[in-house]
Amino acid sequence: MRKALKWLGRLLAAVLVLLVVVLLAAYGLSERRMAKVYRIDPPAPAVPADAAAIERGSHIAAIRGCKDCHGADLGGATFIDDPLFARLSGTNLTSGGPGGKLSDADRVRAIRHGVAPDGRPLLFMPAQEFSHLGDQDMGDLLAYLHSVPAVERTPPPNRVGPLGRVLFVAGKVPLLPAEIVDHTVQRSAPPPAGPTAAYGAYLAAACAGCHGKGFSGGHIPGTPPDWPDAANLTPDPSGLVSWSEADLKKALRDGVAPGGRVLKTDYMPVRVTKYLTDEEIGALYAYLHSLPAKPRGQH
Numbered sequence: 001m002r003k004a005l006k007w008l009g010r011l012l013a014a015v016l017v018l019l020v021v022v023l024l025a026a027y028g029l030s031e032r033r034m035a036k037v038y039r040i041d042p043p044a045p046a047v048p049a050d051a052a053a054i055e056r057g058s059h060i061a062a063i064r065g066c067k068d069c070h071g072a073d074l075g076g077a078t079f080i081d082d083p084l085f086a087r088l089s090g091t092n093l094t095s096g097g098p099g100g101k102l103s104d105a106d107r108v109r110a111i112r113h114g115v116a117p118d119g120r121p122l123l124f125m126p127a128q129e130f131s132h133l134g135d136q137d138m139g140d141l142l143a144y145l146h147s148v149p150a151v152e153r154t155p156p157p158n159r160v161g162p163l164g165r166v167l168f169v170a171g172k173v174p175l176l177p178a179e180i181v182d183h184t185v186q187r188s189a190p191p192p193a194g195p196t197a198a199y200g201a202y203l204a205a206a207c208a209g210c211h212g213k214g215f216s217g218g219h220i221p222g223t224p225p226d227w228p229d230a231a232n233l234t235p236d237p238s239g240l241v242s243w244s245e246a247d248l249k250k251a252l253r254d255g256v257a258p259g260g261r262v263l264k265t266d267y268m269p270v271r272v273t274k275y276l277t278d279e280e281i282g283a284l285y286a287y288l289h290s291l292p293a294k295p296r297g298q299h
């Protein structure tokens with residue numbers, strides 16, 4: 001009995017040592033990557049100041065998720081708060097917070113590259129979804145950022161917990177989008193806005209982070225195991241093959257799929273997609289139906 005207890009003690013001690021080693025390695029490796037300096041000097045596009053541009057910019061901020069992570073008033077919002085994983089807030093982007101001190105070049109560096117003015121890679125700011133944004137959309141977005149009223153609010157500082165770091169160094173969570181953005185990409189003008197598959201592809205970059213590059217869904221990278229899989233959006237029997245455009249509209253606006261199935265809107269961000277216009281939904285529909293059909297979960 002005594003011997004068995006002694007062995008158990010040794011086993012526990014070994015497990016504990018291993019855990020400490022893994023955590024130390026995860027902290028060391030992640031700190032190094034977070035401290036890397038990216039030297040990027042992006043040109044800032046022309047910024048219009050008319051009311052129509054500001055309105056378009058506000059719409060872009062709604063459908064691209066800026067308002068979801070930075071708050072509906074852009075005054076900053078906490079969107080993940082888990083002691084083990086991370087506590088992350090979108091910065092206050094108004095003149096009442098740090099965002100007000102940014103130049104337009106700083107804003108473009110953050111939005112297209114995921115990099116702070118001092119060259120630090122921003123945490124979880126999904127620049128990979130925005131790096132292809134065209135100059136006109138970027139100009140409208142900046143016009144809108146100039147126009148938002150000051151909000152005096154300071155979200156708590158960001159921190160990444162032990163599990164977040166282990167998942168990050170294991171390659172499971174894209175914590176530093178600056179690492180995956182192609183910083184040298186030659187940006188071509190986006191397709192003209194309209195209900196076309198080409199314009200749908202431009203908009204669908206906002207869906208790929210969860211539904212996968214090939215849009216066939218599956219487990220969303222970096223999310224806990226109890227998260228539902230993202231759905232298959234390709235025209236496959238396990239996907240949207242039988243969906244009409246009206247079905248897609250109802251799902252994106254009301255969170256209800258054909259047959260009255262209610263979508264899990266804590267995960268599928270209907271709070272963001274409900275702002276898509278009819279024309280934008282038409283474009284997404286044309287694009288998704290032009291994709292090669294794939295079985296569910298191939299990403």
Ligand code: HEC
Binds near residue numbers: 066079089110
């Ligand atoms: C998934 C959540 C998320 C979305 C969506 C998002 N952001 Fe962010 N953003 C963040 C976080 C978190 C930070 C702060 C990161 C840090 O400080 O390391 C940030 C930082 C920024 C910064 C830099 C602020 C500074 O002080 O350096 C700007 C500018 C910015 N975001 C603009 C935008 C715009 C514009 C959009 C929409 C096109 C957007 N963000 C969408 C999470 C998000």
Ligand code: HEC
Binds near residue numbers: 203206233251257284
């Ligand atoms: C934050 C992750 C996330 C983003 C971003 C996202 N989705 Fe989803 N989506 C999900 C999840 C998870 C489900 C499954 C929900 C469920 O099981 O109820 C889903 C389900 C759906 C469905 C329902 C399909 C079905 O058969 O039930 C459609 C349609 C859809 N998404 C379209 C989109 C489009 C279009 C975009 C981009 C404009 C998008 N999603 C962006 C996570 C996401």
